[in-house]
Amino acid sequence: xxxxxxxxxxxxxxxxxxxxxxxxxxxxxxxxxxxxxxxxxxxxxxxxxxxxxxxxxxxxxxxxxxxxxxxxxxxxxxxxxxxxxxxxxxxxxxxxxxxxxxxxxxxxxxxxxxxxxxxxxxxxxxxxxxxxxxxxxxxxxxx
Amino acid sequence: xxxxxxxxxxxxxxxxxxxxxxxxxxxxxxxxxxxxxxxxxxxxxxxxxxxxxxxxxxxxxxxxxxxxxxxxxxxxxxxxxxxxxxxxxxxxxxxxxxxxxxxxxxxxxxxxxxxxxxxxxxxxxxxxxxxxxxxxxxxxxxx
Numbered sequence: 001x002x003x004x005x006x007x008x009x010x011x012x013x014x015x016x017x018x019x020x021x022x023x024x025x026x027x028x029x030x031x032x033x034x035x036x037x038x039x040x041x042x043x044x045x046x047x048x049x050x051x052x053x054x055x056x057x058x059x060x061x062x063x064x065x066x067x068x069x070x071x072x073x074x075x076x077x078x079x080x081x082x083x084x085x086x087x088x089x090x091x092x093x094x095x096x097x098x099x100x101x102x103x104x105x106x107x108x109x110x111x112x113x114x115x116x117x118x119x120x121x122x123x124x125x126x127x128x129x130x131x132x133x134x135x136x137x138x139x140x141x142x143x
Numbered sequence: 144x145x146x147x148x149x150x151x152x153x154x155x156x157x158x159x160x161x162x163x164x165x166x167x168x169x170x171x172x173x174x175x176x177x178x179x180x181x182x183x184x185x186x187x188x189x190x191x192x193x194x195x196x197x198x199x200x201x202x203x204x205x206x207x208x209x210x211x212x213x214x215x216x217x218x219x220x221x222x223x224x225x226x227x228x229x230x231x232x233x234x235x236x237x238x239x240x241x242x243x244x245x246x247x248x249x250x251x252x253x254x255x256x257x258x259x260x261x262x263x264x265x266x267x268x269x270x271x272x273x274x275x276x277x278x279x280x281x282x283x284x285x286x
Contacts, residue, residue, distance in 0.1 A: 008148065009218075075148050
């Protein structure tokens with residue numbers, strides 16, 4: 001199996017609510033003609049938002065709900081400095097995101113904070129001096 | 144906020160079990176010196192596996208568990224043909240992955256199947272003629 005993710009799809013309770021949340025963060029949809037699903041291009045992959053029931057029906061399974069706790073997956077956006085982390089966390093707060101943990105010094109010598117999306121998916125905004133960031137935003141985990 | 148995911152971190156019940164599962168699929172860890180977490184480089188981003196309790200403690204939250212149902216997030220790997228989808232699904236089955244839905248013609252004119260990882264995270268293996276795949280595996284969602 002190739003070591004690659006093409007799409008990350010979140011099962012959401014309310015597509016309109018979730019789409020508007022990511023748009024308030026400044027994200028722009030692709031495939032705007034698509035009904036009932038929202039795609040956001042993220043570099044060479046994409047994030048999709050899909051109503052829970054539709055996603056469960058497509059896979060032919062029951063999809064569990066972790067609410068009211070946080071979901072068992074988190075997404076990180078790594079940035080190049082502590083100042084960028086502070087600015088991004090302030091932006092998330094202005095967009096109405098619940099701040100789960102304010103930016104702080106981390107155990108690995110970095111600096112990071114957490115906010116949550118409307119379904120309880122965690123976003124960590126991080127500066128990690130051990131993970132190189134390319135100009136296009138790609139990160140490289142060392143061997 | 145930049146439209147970008149640096150890391151996807153899965154809260155797992157048993158790190159060793161999950162790590163071995165992805166290794167059976169042919170994946171290779173980065174940062175092998177890291178204890179208590181497994182990183183897999185995926186193009187310009189990475190997938191991380193982290194024990195649920197450690198992840199919850201780091202964020203300072205309770206993380207819910209969707210088990211025994213599937214988790215509310217899925218990952219897709221898009222491939223270039225139906226034959227590649229069939230080969231990948233067979234590989235997943237040989238690696239011991241529960242086959243959630245055998246590859247089939249999809250509503251959007253593609254061909255896809257689902258398997259699950261040890262914690263119930265869904266993987267969709269898909270051929271979608273509407274999403275272009277670059278040589279490096281990047282996909283592009285049309286406008």
